[in-house]
Structures are given as structure tokens and as C-alpha cells.
Amino acid sequence: MPPELIDTHCHLDYPPLSDDIAAVLQRARAQGVRQCVTIGTSLERSRAGVLIAQRFPQVRAAVGVHPNDCAHMDDTTWAALDELAAQPEVVAIGEVGLDQYRKTVELARQQEVFRGFLALARRRALPVLIHCRDAYEPLLKLLRERAATWEGIIHCASGPAEFIQGALALGLHISFAGNVTFPNAKALQALVPLVPDHRLLIETDAPFLAPQPVRGQPNEPAHVAHTAAFLAQLRGVSAAALGACTSANARRLFRLSDRESV
Numbered sequence: 001m002p003p004e005l006i007d008t009h010c011h012l013d014y015p016p017l018s019d020d021i022a023a024v025l026q027r028a029r030a031q032g033v034r035q036c037v038t039i040g041t042s043l044e045r046s047r048a049g050v051l052i053a054q055r056f057p058q059v060r061a062a063v064g065v066h067p068n069d070c071a072h073m074d075d076t077t078w079a080a081l082d083e084l085a086a087q088p089e090v091v092a093i094g095e096v097g098l099d100q101y102r103k104t105v106e107l108a109r110q111q112e113v114f115r116g117f118l119a120l121a122r123r124r125a126l127p128v129l130i131h132c133r134d135a136y137e138p139l140l141k142l143l144r145e146r147a148a149t150w151e152g153i154i155h156c157a158s159g160p161a162e163f164i165q166g167a168l169a170l171g172l173h174i175s176f177a178g179n180v181t182f183p184n185a186k187a188l189q190a191l192v193p194l195v196p197d198h199r200l201l202i203e204t205d206a207p208f209l210a211p212q213p214v215r216g217q218p219n220e221p222a223h224v225a226h227t228a229a230f231l232a233q234l235r236g237v238s239a240a241a242l243g244a245c246t247s248a249n250a251r252r253l254f255r256l257s258d259r260e261s262v
């Protein structure tokens with residue numbers, strides 16, 4: 001029996017995953033991945049994610065708009081997202097945050113939208129699923145201005161040690177994706193020991209960022225097993241222990257029940 005795993009961040013509405021979600025979930029299950037959270041990057045994709053979660057009980061959804069796509073949100077978009085966030089399949093607000101790597105949307109606009117999503121997460125009592133790339137200081141500053149602690153995740157962990165430490169001090173969980181397995185990812189691997197067991201999560205970010213040894217192929221939830229095995233080795237624990245610990249964390253944070261793992 002492979003260790004039990006939960007993929008806390010994938011995009012099942014993206015091709016090629018969306019072509020045959022049942023087969024994707026079956027392959028995931030064979031690797032021990034009992035539950036997945038599919039993440040919204042726009043209103044339309046958030047809607048698609050909720051529909052997928054309605055079809056498959058082992059999938060839950062997060063709704064949000066990616067910082068690179070947040071330029072054209074208006075009152076109608078916010079109202080629709082607010083309504084979606086109330087659906088029983090929705091377990092988080094995301095992915096939302098700040099991205100200064102691509103710079104497709106100006107930072108001030110990203111900050112304004114991110115503040116709106118933080119308010120939505122609070123109003124709906126949901127954890128916030130954060131994307132942060134090359135905007136580490138502005139992100140921590142914004143979170144600290146709003147509250148002393150946050151329930152949520154820094155997904156696809158990256159950045160300096162100070163960022164991870166700052167996020168942990170705010171109460172956030174840290175999720176590692178497939179890029180942590182890359183041989184040249186020494187700086188990223190150095191972040192792993194900073195995260196205590198009870199704040200550690202794993203994800204694929206599928207269909208992106210496939211880990212070693214399937215790097216370069218389309219990623220899918222089954223491949224979170226490679227990332228889990230790599231992290232277990234790095235932390236000096238068994239794959240079963242790492243799976244049990246990260247799955248318990250995901251279940252607690254997203255309020256998932258065992259009943260949903262079919």
C-alpha cells in the first residue's frame with residue numbers, strides 16, 4: 001500500500017487533465033493520493049473547479065483569481081466569486097496573491113485585489129491559498145497590516161528563508177511543489193527544514209511543474225508521490241510518516257473528512 005497523500009494544489013480544469021479527470025483520479029488513487037484540491041485562477045476556472053468537485057467526491061475546490069489575471073475584475077466578478085465561495089465543495093479562497101515575476105498586472109492593482117480576497121476569506125471563514133512570486137516583502141507587509149495571524153497556505157514555496165519564517169510566524173502553512181525535487185533547486189531545498197511538521201503540505205500544481213523523474217511531462221496529482229518521497233528523504237522520515245503528517249495537516253486546514261476519500 002502506498003502512503004496516503006493529499007494533493008493540496010492542482011488545476012484539474014486545465015488540459016490535458018480536463019480531458020479525462022476520472023482516469024487522472026484513478027492513477028492518483030493508485031499512488032495513494034486520496035484527495036485533491038483543484039484551484040481557481042479566474043472566475044470561469046473557479047466555476048469549472050466547483051463543477052469538478054461536484055462530480056468527484058475526492059476533489060474539493062478553491063475559488064479565486066490569479067494575480068496575473070486580476071486586471072479586469074469588477075463588481076459582478078466579486079459578487080459571483082462571493083456566491084461560489086459559499087458552495088459546500090469550496091474549501092479555500094485561491095489562488096490569490098502577488099506576482100512580480102511576470103508583471104502582467106501592476107503591483108498596486110494586485111494589492112487591491114488581494115486585500116479584497118483576504119476580506120472574502122475572512123467573511124466566508126475559509127483559509128486563503130496564496131501565490132507569491134518575487135513579491136515576498138510586499139506580501140508579508142500586506143498580510144501583517146490586515147491581521148496578526150492568517151489561516152492558509154503559501155503554495156509552491158519559494159523565496160528567501162526570511163519569507164518562509166515570516167509566513168510561519170503569521171500562522172501560515174508552507175506547501176512544496178515538484179520544483180523542490182530539481183537537482184539545481186538547492187536554495188529551495190534549504191527552505192524545507194524551516195517548516196515544522198504541523199505546517200508542512202505537498203502539492204503538484206499540475207499540469208505544471210512535474211517533479212523528477214517525470215520532469216518535462218504534463219504533471220498530474222499521481223506525481224505528488226515523487227515530491228513526497230523526495231521530501232521524506234530530505235527530512236529523514238519514512239514516506240509513510242510524511243504522507244500521514246501532510247495529509248493530517250491538509251485535512252485539518254481544509255476541514256476535509258475521511259468520508260470524502262473514496
Ligand SMILES: [Zn+2]
Nearest residue numbers: 095131155156
Ligand atoms: Zn501559483
Ligand SMILES: [Zn+2]
Nearest residue numbers: 009039095205
Ligand atoms: Zn497553481
